[in-house]
Amino acid sequence: MEEIGKPCRRAARSSTEESLFEDEVLETVWEIREKSEAVRLADVVEELGNEESIRRMQANGLIMIQDDKIYFTEEGECRARDITRRHLLAERLFADVLDLTDYEEDACRFEHVISPEVEEAICTFLGHPPLCPHGRPIPKGKCCELYAKKVQPLVQSLKDLEVGKQAKVLFITAPAMDRLASMGLVPGASIRLQQKKPSYVVEIDETTLAVGEDIAKGIYVKQA
């Protein structure tokens, strides 16, 4: 099994041009490796250009190049996993929570600036998602390992809440949210999930509300 969550030496987050480029290379190599066994230098060069700088990374101890194929060093792999993880988490955050559609570029910038603490908080907030919005696996972090030992995510959608549990509404991205709001389903409201099938039924104080799955998906709660 892949070793996870091991802290690795990170390039200074001052985001020098060089470290930014290194990150791009590492991320690209990681992504190609997801799909194929060997990563050809030519493919990476085609994607990012600047063969010279890529070769220089060998000297920095991040990658090894043999027979025109690129391999990670231990440190390189660690950094590649981190940067990919931050990128894909950012995508999830932008797509699911902020409901953005055009987030690619922002996710690329975001990945370079967040600290491990923020990264972990986002991961927990999102409920340790296994895949990015495009279906790529998100590398696991230390927090995910803990989660595997049954730590409840901070935020989950109503869809994932257990039947019979109490929870507090944190935010709502569901369609028709204005109408739900006027019936008392607002951030801060305490709710209880009565059932999920054949439709979701939630109790808010003395109000009982039935909602379809599309709406339930967009109601984010924190279990009480």
Next chain:
Amino acid sequence: MHRHRHRHRDKGYKTGSGYQRIALIGNPNVGKSIIFGLLTGKYAAVSNYPGTTVEVFHGNITLDGKKFLLVDTPGVNSLIPMSEDERVTRDILLSEKPSLVLQVGDAKNLKRTLLLTIQLAEMGLPVILDLNMEDEARDRGIIIDTKKLKEVLGVEVVGTIAPERKGIKTLKAAISQQIPKVPQIKIHYGSVIEDYIERVASYLPETNISKRSLALMILSGDESLRGWLNANLEEATIQKLEDLRDECQKKVKRPVGLIVNEIRFKKAGEITNMVMKKSPQKGGSLSVYIGRASMHPFWGLLVLLLVLYGLYEFVGVFGAGILVDFLEETIFGKYLNPMFIKTIEAIIPVKFLQEMFVGQYGLITMALTYAIGIILPITTTFFIAFSILEDSGYLPRLAIMSNRVFNIMGLSGKAVLPMVLGLGCGTMAVMTTRILESRRDRIIATFLLALAVPCSAQLGVILGMLSALSAKALAIWLFSVLGVLLFVGYLASKIVPGEQSEFFLEIPPIRMPSISNVTVKTAGRAVWYLKEAVPLFMLGTFILFVLDKLKILGVIEKITSPVVVGVLGLPAKTTEAFLIGFFRRDYGAAGLFAMAQDGLLTPVQTVVSLVTITLFVPCLAHFLMMIKERGLRMSLTMLAIIIPVAVLAGGVLNWILRTFDINI
């Protein structure tokens, strides 16, 4: 505008300068209509589901010599309207200048009640708050300190338990003796929004409600206000307001309407915490368990089957069987009709006129016998059963159970309310489509109601005929009609433009139906039926009589015979049933009933004719209501689709039954 639209059912009240207007406002299903009834002595339909009142009712009341005009309105969750019926209510406040708002609230749901009070306060309207259903609150361990609430709000607060008439006297006294006061609630929406409220307000004219509240509606993006804006402001000003709204929206990031709503809820919560005490409940009551079981994926199905079985036994077996036998065959067949025939023949010597009253197409022997002998007992038993279902709070739970099925037809489970009501009377049901969110939903629901939902009268006759044949016949009819409903609904969902709306519905508590409300409601509906149906039965029969005398009936039967005889495989005389089906759906079915009784229809013909007439055109009243709600063009389009679909479905069924030689 709504006043002339609803003149049929909302009448018998006086307006004028001598009458102070009181608007009855409140959340859905808090008992506004029952309070209205207790104050005015007029009955407005009371049920246990949100959206019973979709139109406005007026009634007069005189207290201590002062005269009032009370206006019952559809329930609202917010005075920024989200649906057509909510809009009706807001518009009354906006343009009818009520001198007092009587807000009816659910005592166990004080927070939501206060959300409305806050909005009324912002509008600057004087309010008396009636906290209804104190008993239900008490059962849930909720006690409200009304005295303290009175102090906090600065208005009169009265607690009531409407079905027991508790607190009604105090309420009447409050209305007649108190000087109406505006609730003292001030809310600050943050500097940005407050700034824009002021800027928007500066462009607004003086009206019945405060500029501040109008500004908040505009900033919240209330589209339903557009008509009012167009009527009261210049185009350039409206443009300016829209720019201000967009500007404000940009500054606060999240939708202004939601922010405003959240701040109001927070305030409502604060007040609630000051005046409400909640002690832990001692276990759930029986009604809570029944309520939960009836929406459970497994137990819910059992409850549904039980309900259907009960309906079948009460309406099908008791109403359409025992009662019809007694009324039609015994009362009319043995006593009334022979007596009428004798009397008429004795006093009217002209044969032509005799036949008009007591002949084959006689006003008495056909129209009255059908209307009172066959249809009345069936509709009455249905309305009793339906009223019990309505008052129990089961119908919204049925929406939960059937949401997925309705999704196939591009509708949400909420559409179950108009559809089930359609089993009572399609005309009423078309009006109830107003509770649906989008125009698309209302179009699909109206169309399917007209096509495949038989009304109680028709359904009763159909059930009666089919259960006389075999269970298989009933099953074939049911599957054919449901199949067409689902298939055509599916097609409609693909054709009618727009997105499918999301399903959400408030579920009321299960309550024990009160015998008196069921009785009053059933009686009201039965009287309504008699008033509406009997004249149409008479008219239909008279037209048949004339057509018959002029020998046109034979011609029509010949013209339609390729379809009726050829495609459907039915006797030519069935055309008569389809013809009178234009007047009343149930009348058409009753015609088939009589034919089957006389042995003119084989079992296969019975099933085919019943499937066809179920799908066939809605009755005249239903069609007029469609025109009123959906417009003439849309209604004619629907009709143009319905007729071929009905004939096609009947034809296909006829072909299948005959080709595969299926015995019924």
